[in-house]
Amino acid sequence: MPAETDLVARLLDAGVDAVRVNADMLSDLDRAIGDGDHGVNMLRGFSAIAEGREALAALPLASALEAMGTLLVMNVGGASGPLYGSFLLAMGRAAATAGGTAPLGKLLEEGVAAVKKRGRSERGEKTMLDVLVPVQLAWEQACTDGLQLREAIERVKQAAKEGLESTRPLQATKGRASYLRERSIGHLDPGAFSSCLLVNAVCDVFLESTKP
Amino acid sequence: MTDRVSIVIVSHSSDVARGAAAMVRQMVGREVRVAHCGGNADGGLGTDVAAIKHCIEQVYGPKGVAVLVDLGGAETNSEMAIEMLPKEWQANVVVCSAPVVEGAVMAATEAAGGSSLAKVRATAEELFR
Numbered sequence: 001m002p003a004e005t006d007l008v009a010r011l012l013d014a015g016v017d018a019v020r021v022n023a024d025m026l027s028d029l030d031r032a033i034g035d036g037d038h039g040v041n042m043l044r045g046f047s048a049i050a051e052g053r054e055a056l057a058a059l060p061l062a063s064a065l066e067a068m069g070t071l072l073v074m075n076v077g078g079a080s081g082p083l084y085g086s087f088l089l090a091m092g093r094a095a096a097t098a099g100g101t102a103p104l105g106k107l108l109e110e111g112v113a114a115v116k117k118r119g120r121s122e123r124g125e126k127t128m129l130d131v132l133v134p135v136q137l138a139w140e141q142a143c144t145d146g147l148q149l150r151e152a153i154e155r156v157k158q159a160a161k162e163g164l165e166s167t168r169p170l171q172a173t174k175g176r177a178s179y180l181r182e183r184s185i186g187h188l189d190p191g192a193f194s195s196c197l198l199v200n201a202v203c204d205v206f207l208e209s210t211k212p
Numbered sequence: 213m214t215d216r217v218s219i220v221i222v223s224h225s226s227d228v229a230r231g232a233a234a235m236v237r238q239m240v241g242r243e244v245r246v247a248h249c250g251g252n253a254d255g256g257l258g259t260d261v262a263a264i265k266h267c268i269e270q271v272y273g274p275k276g277v278a279v280l281v282d283l284g285g286a287e288t289n290s291e292m293a294i295e296m297l298p299k300e301w302q303a304n305v306v307v308c309s310a311p312v313v314e315g316a317v318m319a320a321t322e323a324a325g326g327s328s329l330a331k332v333r334a335t336a337e338e339l340f341r
Contacts, residue, residue: 077252
């Protein structure tokens with residue numbers, strides 16, 4: 001594993017790149033069933049994170065997660081700000097309370113719980129939770145099964161991909177897409193898409209770190 | 213004025229927020245304190261947690277604050293802004309589940325009569341029932 005400060009910088013860069021490269025596509029997806037601003041909103045949030053790169057990279061992981069969460073809350077401008085922000089804030093707090101020794105599974109569990117609470121939502125409602133919940137469960141299962149990091153990450157990536165695809169046939173009951181009722185069926189959820197992108201970006205950083 | 217519930221109007225559009233506040237002002241004059249904000253941090257359509265928090269701080273009083281919002285993100289961002297307020301204020305600031313323009317006018321009219329925050333909220337929320 002790389003040093004922790006290096007890890008923060010690499011996670012941050014991977015997240016920022018994923019959002020920059022895909023911002024237009026996220027807005028296109030959102031135009032189909034929302035108000036078409038998911039890409040620009042995410043870009044605004046992650047640009048604020050990119051601007052704070054030097055300061056953030058110098059922080060321990062727990063504080064960096066909390067600081068990034070706050071930047072998303074304050075800059076995104078749509079519901080995804082508080083949702084992603086709460087996710088990172090809760091993960092950061094979980095990391096901090098355990099004095100930096102909490103397992104990743106605990107951080108994920110707390111993060112997902114915070115998104116559920118903030119959005120008053122559960123898996124199956126065509127939201128980012130349709131990716132984040134299966135990702136958390138896949139990681140938990142991989143730990144139970146005692147998998148090596150590389151295999152565990154492959155399972156997580158697969159769970160994210162399947163979770164995203166699972167949103168296509170769903171009818172949205174949360175957020176702007178719910179106004180479309182049955183017309184939301186047949187489209188991927190933009191929030192689930194950005195979650196899938198970010199999960200993959202994080203996974204790739206960890207995969208990279210397992211290389212000899 | 214501080215013995216009345218205050219009103220905060222949050223819209224994705226600064227024009228809608230400003231217009232709704234003007235309508236409230238016309239209905240209830242200066243008896244009720246009203247603050248409004250709309251648009252994201254870049255001035256585009258959206259909502260801004262910092263601006264919402266600032267609005268609440270501007271009009272906060274012992275009787276509390278009723279926040280009227282338009283669409284999903286405005287509600288989520290308002291809840292976030294409330295959580296960033298001092299602990300002892302938080303229970304005294306509520307987001308009303310009501311249409312933003314009509315809700316703001318109804319809430320302000322109720323507030324002008326000196327009603328409690330719970331009553332102000334209930335009056336605004338009747339519009340969605």
